[in-house]
Amino acid sequence: MRKLLISLFFVSLTNSLQAQSVSVFSPDKNIKLEVSVTDGNVYYSLFYQKDLFLQQSPLGLLSSAGDFSKELKLVNHTSAKIQESYQLNRSKVSQVNYKANELKCLFTNASNDTIHIIFRVTNTDVAFSYLIPKSKKNTANCTVEKETTGFKLPIGTTTFITPQAPPSSGWQKTKPSYEEEYTREEPVGTKSQYGLGYTFPALFHLGDKGWLLISETGVSDTYVGTRLSDASSDGIYTVTFPQDGENNNQGPVTATATLPMQTSWKTITLGRTLKPIVESTASTDVVKPLVKTSKIFDAGRASWSWIVWQDESCNYNDQKTFIDLAADMKCEFILIDALWDTTIGKEKMTELVNYAKSKNVGVLLWYNSNGNWNTAPQTPKDRMNTAEARREEMQWLQQIGVKGLKIDFFGGDKQATMKLYHDILTDAAEFGLNINFHGTTLPRGWERMYPNFMTSEAxxxxxxxxxxxxxxxxxxxxxxxxxxxxxxxSSMDFGPVFLNKRLNRNxxxxxxxxxxxxxxxxxxxxxxxAVQHWGLTPxxxxxxxxxxxxxxxxxxxxxxxxxxxxxxxxxxxxxxxxxxxxxxxxxxxxxxxxxxxxxxxxxxxxxxxxxxxxxxxxxxxxxxxxxxxxxxxxxxxxxxxxxxxxxx
Known part of the structure; x- marks a missing residue:
């Protein structure tokens, strides 16, 4: 009888280790997130008002600090209420009262390495991130090689998502520039246009159940920008790291940072209608300001000759005309686009900036981002890609009174590229310059993280x-x-408002x-x-x-x-x-x-x-x-x- 009891005890213990689960609800109880461990694999499921919005989806990552993709055990979990009020001055809202229920799960792998997965659940959003702590074995840097994070959508779901483009493709090898067409209610599991998956954000229509938007936030210089794979045969989209060819094959596709190391946040916004998606602040809720400055960076409207009058308009006289247009329209800015360094020159640009000041108009100038990661010929170039050149240029821009920069042609999501974004924003904040990125990845929480980030194309x-x-x-x-x-x-620099019947100077x-x-x-x-470039002409x-x-x-x-x-x-x-x-x-x-x-x-x-x-x-x-x-x-x-x- 004693042997039987011992045997039953070990069966019970084994089952408890094979299948563990814990849940967290939104403050209004409408959203339920369930985390489970089955045979050493970690999953999460997501419910809205008891309807299944995300089926059992995988969690985990592979890193130099341990393999956290398998043989995991839930050792401990804690819960907390998060409440924070913060302000935004360059966004779709100005005051946010953030309330979330937090679940922090501690897992160990077969080697007894430790990882935390942090979940935040509001009444409209779910966000989660991985945290790898310091340990006796691991005290310095950690490299994350890949995530096994996935999203399993219910059968019958349709998509509004954009495909990832091949590296060094497109015009002058500038792709991926995150400028692809959206799918229009394609069934989940449809192969992407290039077979390389999809970029964030990704909108899914769950039929009568509602809508779900998946995105990423909280990326600075310590992580890569990720995307979604094509769906597997069982309908799972997996988080994917950058491709080798991005950034002209420069830099690794992995992410390395000092321990403790926290990954980006993946965000999921959901509801019966599109209301929570339009109104969500998930991208800024879980990030913090990174740069402190007393400088004020103002939003505003901008006149812009290039969009209709094109390259030929980047000359002194036409830019004076568009400065006058900006003044007539009470625009805060004029954007002077590519080639100004050769068609106008620095000396005459100083005159234009002074003329714009006399009209109460600030000048924004275009720059090519690149060193050698694309072959786009537009100048000025080689001024933003290294710290020495960048800071020298920004000092001159500050001296003549330029207000901000539009920087183009990035082409990738590697950590090296994300660091370039971070370094540009950090240096520009010091020199009082606002920043607009083009040919660029999705901004990931940057409206709150950087005081001078205005907008991006993407x-x-x-x-x-x-x-x-x-x-x-x-x-x-x-x-x-x-x-x-x-x-x-996030802020999106589309460049709207056209009144010409035909979009040409002629x-x-x-x-x-x-x-x-x-x-x-x-x-x-x-x-x-936050900077709106009008397509208006005089x-x-x-x-x-x-x-x-x-x-x-x-x-x-x-x-x-x-x-x-x-x-x-x-x-x-x-x-x-x-x-x-x-x-x-x-x-x-x-x-x-x-x-x-x-x-x-x-x-x-x-x-x-x-x-x-x-x-x-x-x-x-x-x-x-x-x-x-x-x-x-x-x-x-x-x-x-x-x-x-x-x-x-």
């Missing part, structure tokens, strides 16, 4: 309206995807714009960027009604509050944003047919409201309305049209 942006008629034709639909994907997680040439004027006005609100002010420009002179760039009103990716989008006490509600129609939508604009109750809506053809019309207690409003959008309602 999307197929407005230059493609000029380059490709096919993109211009698709643009209305594409524009309704961005607010729920790329722009949901009105008889160039691609044909397919959107209405009201659609273009709406993108000033629908698209959020002739627009003579050709179009003054009410359009009165609106653009006053529309805010950064916001105190953002609210989802209605929408569906690829079809339409209605978003409300508030600055101080004034609300702006913008709607765009992504389809080539008229659309009628009834929305509840509760924030306009009792207010006098100005409305820019579709008129005849591409033209707009202006009206005013007094909202009473009834706040239901019937939006009537033309094909590829839009509407803006705002409190003047």
């Amino acid at each position: 999307v197929l942006a407005s230059e493609n309206l000029v380059f490709q008629q096919a993109f211009s034709d698709r643009y209305p639909s594409t524009a309704t995807i961005y607010p729920f994907t790329r722009n949901a997680v 009105p008889d040439k160039g691609t044909i714009r397919k959107t209405t004027d009201a659609f273009e006005m709406a993108t000033a609100v629908v698209f959020f960027s 002739e627009n002010l003579k050709e179009k009604p003054t009410y359009l420009f009165d609106y653009l002179k006053n529309v805010p760039i950064v916001w105190d509050e953002t609210r989802f009103i209605d929408g569906y990716p690829g079809k339409y989008c209605v978003i409300a944003r508030r600055k101080n006490t004034k609300w702006y509600i913008a709607a765009i129609n992504g389809e080539n047919s008229t659309k009628k939508i009834t929305v509840d604009l509760w924030m306009l109750k009792g207010k006098n409201v100005s409305i820019i809506s579709d008129g005849d053809g591409q033209e707009s019309k202006f009206s005013t309305q007094k909202f009473g207690n009834e706040t239901k409003f019937n939006l009537e959008l033309s094909a590829n049209g839009g509407t803006v309602l705002f409190i003047p």
